[in-house]
Amino acid sequence: MLKAIAIDDEPMALEVIKSHTSKVPFVDLKSSFTNAFKALDYLQENPVDLIFLDIKMPDISGMEFAELPQHNPMIIFTTAYSEHAVKSFELDAIDYLLKPFSLARFIKACTKANELWMLKNQQPTETTSIFLKTGYEQVKVKLEDILFLEASGNYVTFQTHENKILTRMTFSEAEKLLPSYFCRIHRSFIANKSKIDKIERHQVTVGKHTVPIGSSYADNLQVDTIK
Numbered sequence: 575m576l577k578a579i580a581i582d583d584e585p586m587a588l589e590v591i592k593s594h595t596s597k598v599p600f601v602d603l604k605s606s607f608t609n610a611f612k613a614l615d616y617l618q619e620n621p622v623d624l625i626f627l628d629i630k631m632p633d634i635s636g637m638e639f640a641e642l643p644q645h646n647p648m649i650i651f652t653t654a655y656s657e658h659a660v661k662s663f664e665l666d667a668i669d670y671l672l673k674p675f676s677l678a679r680f681i682k683a684c685t686k687a688n689e690l691w692m693l694k695n696q697q698p699t700e701t702t703s704i705f706l707k708t709g710y711e712q713v714k715v716k717l718e719d720i721l722f723l724e725a726s727g728n729y730v731t732f733q734t735h736e737n738k739i740l741t742r743m744t745f746s747e748a749e750k751l752l753p754s755y756f757c758r759i760h761r762s763f764i765a766n767k768s769k770i771d772k773i774e775r776h777q778v779t780v781g782k783h784t785v786p787i788g789s790s791y792a793d794n795l796q797v798d799t800i801k
Contacts, residue, residue: 576684576691577621580606581613581639582628582652587673591626591652594680600688610634614642622647624668624687629653640667648687666742686712694747704751706732706741713739720756721780723748723764735781759795760788767795 578601580591588606595603607613610631625647629636640649654673669683693705705712724731725745732739759765763785772779773795777786
């Protein structure tokens with residue numbers, strides 16, 4: 575279940591969120607705040623998975639609050655102003671709810687958050703596919719179709735035969751999603767062993783792609799037997 579809080583300087587807006595979350599079985603609203611700084615104090619001791627966050631607030635805006643380091647919770651913005659939508663997605667917000675929003679629209683936003691949470695916490699042995707968040711969408715990808723993964727900062731590219739999908743995720747988070755037939759072969763690459771066509775001293779061929787092998791990961795492919 576998602577642990578959540580709500581932050582809005584309007585008490586009536588918080589009452590709407592409380593009412594809506596009471597009807598969403600997978601969201602547990604732990605607390606609500608009209609003061610963003612009190613919410614920040616709460617988060618120091620009580621990390622949550624999801625924040626319902628107003629944008630127009632005194633002292634600190636929702637956008638500024640979302641950029642503060644707070645254990646990286648998911649954000650759903652709730653606001654009466656539409657002009658901040660693009661910026662919200664640049665901050666990797668899960669959704670952007672324009673007030674007044676319906677219960678159905680609220681549930682849709684919560685469902686998106688829950689799917690992403692399950693993606694990050696799922697056991698790879700229990701699934702044959704995963705959902706990857708890319709841009710404004712979540713794309714379903716079969717694990718067996720993935721050739722390799724490449725890390726770049728806080729992003730990971732999932733390469734398949736058909737295309738590549740860029741998603742905001744750490745490499746360690748991505749690695750936890752994968753079954754045993756994937757292995758780390760480089761600090762920035764994980765390969766699908768069943769898709770490798772050729773192993774050489776310093777690289778492997780996967781489909782039409784060549785992927786480097788890091789010396790500290792060579793044993794994963796037993797490349798020491800390659801002459």
